[in-house]
Amino acid sequence: MQKPLHILFIGAGRMAEAIFSGMLQNELNVKITISNHRDQERLHTLGIKYPVQTVSNWVNIFPQADVIILACPPSVHDKVLDQMNPMIQSHQFVITVAAGIGPTKLEAALPKGTAVAWLMPNTAADVRKSMSIYTFGQYVTKEQQALFQQIVGAIGTAEQLTEQQVHDLTAITGSAPAFLYHFVEALEQSALSFGITKEQARKLVLEMVIGSAAMLDKHREPAQLREQVTSPGGATAAGLATLADNQFVDIIGQAVDATNKRAKQQGQE
Numbered sequence: 577m578q579k580p581l582h583i584l585f586i587g588a589g590r591m592a593e594a595i596f597s598g599m600l601q602n603e604l605n606v607k608i609t610i611s612n613h614r615d616q617e618r619l620h621t622l623g624i625k626y627p628v629q630t631v632s633n634w635v636n637i638f639p640q641a642d643v644i645i646l647a648c649p650p651s652v653h654d655k656v657l658d659q660m661n662p663m664i665q666s667h668q669f670v671i672t673v674a675a676g677i678g679p680t681k682l683e684a685a686l687p688k689g690t691a692v693a694w695l696m697p698n699t700a701a702d703v704r705k706s707m708s709i710y711t712f713g714q715y716v717t718k719e720q721q722a723l724f725q726q727i728v729g730a731i732g733t734a735e736q737l738t739e740q741q742v743h744d745l746t747a748i749t750g751s752a753p754a755f756l757y758h759f760v761e762a763l764e765q766s767a768l769s770f771g772i773t774k775e776q777a778r779k780l781v782l783e784m785v786i787g788s789a790a791m792l793d794k795h796r797e798p799a800q801l802r803e804q805v806t807s808p809g810g811a812t813a814a815g816l817a818t819l820a821d822n823q824f825v826d827i828i829g830q831a832v833d834a835t836n837k838r839a840k841q842q843g844q845e
């Protein structure tokens with residue numbers, strides 16, 4: 577059997593866990609090492625829950641890693657990249673999942689010729705359904721691209737975009753799951769106001785969302801699906817009119833813009 581690919585995670589928070597738990601459900605031949613900043617208890621818990629190696633300081637294990645995934649906050653990237661710079665070897669492949677940190681920034685901080693990529697996944701990596709977007713730096717080989725496809729394939733579906741497009745679409749694929757969950761929370765709150773139990777409200781709303789997602793998956797046309805629900809002159813039309821009167825589409829656009837603006841800011845902090 578071939579030697580497993582050694583993947584080192586710098587950062588072991590929510591996104592790192594979603595990615596490596598997704599990878600571990602797949603048949604990838606990988607050895608995973610995870611590290612974080614100071615939360616030893618979390619590292620210990622993750623080490624028990626998953627077949628991963630944990631290290632409190634990534635520096636010692638760094639030379640053995642084939643792929644390094646930066647799953648730490650954008651604000652600590654400068655420091656981490658500075659630490660990596662003198663140690664990096666030519667075969668190592670550095671991938672960041674941080675909002676606002678594209679290949680331009682990674683390449684500027686690492687020795688010339690370093691292979692880098694920017695992956696913007698979402699937490700559905702945990703169930704292998706992340707809609708991820710990504711872009712490569714200029715020194716990534718065909719073999720590394722194929723390897724990258726295996727890694728992202730293990731956590732869901734992926735689309736290659738330009739660096740600018742990853743900046744612009746971070747809100748849509750990275751953050752919008754939170755918008756959707758918030759929508760679910762709002763519906764649950766509304767359901768509760770009619771005197772049902774929390775469990776009933778949860779069941780009603782979640783199963784409705786899961787059913788709707790399955791319809792989207794099958795038919796792929798949200799406008800058509802919306803129309804099927806909206807009987808002419810009926811009840812749904814009245815609800816949709818209220819959303820329109822309150823600029824629902826515009827509010828979503830504003831949320832997307834605010835998210836991207838903050839993501840870009842984080843990349844420059």
Ligand SMILES: NC(=O)C1=CN([C@@H]2O[C@H](COP(=O)(O)OP(=O)(O)OC[C@H]3O[C@@H](n4cnc5c(N)ncnc54)[C@H](OP(=O)(O)O)[C@@H]3O)[C@@H](O)[C@H]2O)C=CC1
Nearest residue numbers: 587588589590591612613614615647648649650652674675
């Ligand atoms: N959450 C999401 O849905 C998504 C997040 N991302 C990106 O993923 C990255 C992580 O986000 P998320 O998982 O939500 O955040 P978390 O706060 O859950 O995790 C951050 C992790 O980074 C570690 N860390 C902090 N500082 C350092 C450091 N100096 N060196 C090494 N590790 C460090 C933390 O360690 P400790 O706890 O010990 O401080 C923690 O393990 C961010 O860059 C974010 O932009 C991208 C797409 C989606």
Ligand SMILES: O=C(O)[C@@H]1CCC=N1
Nearest residue numbers: 674675746750751839
């Ligand atoms: O909230 C954040 O900054 C990260 C980036 C995309 C999703 N979560």
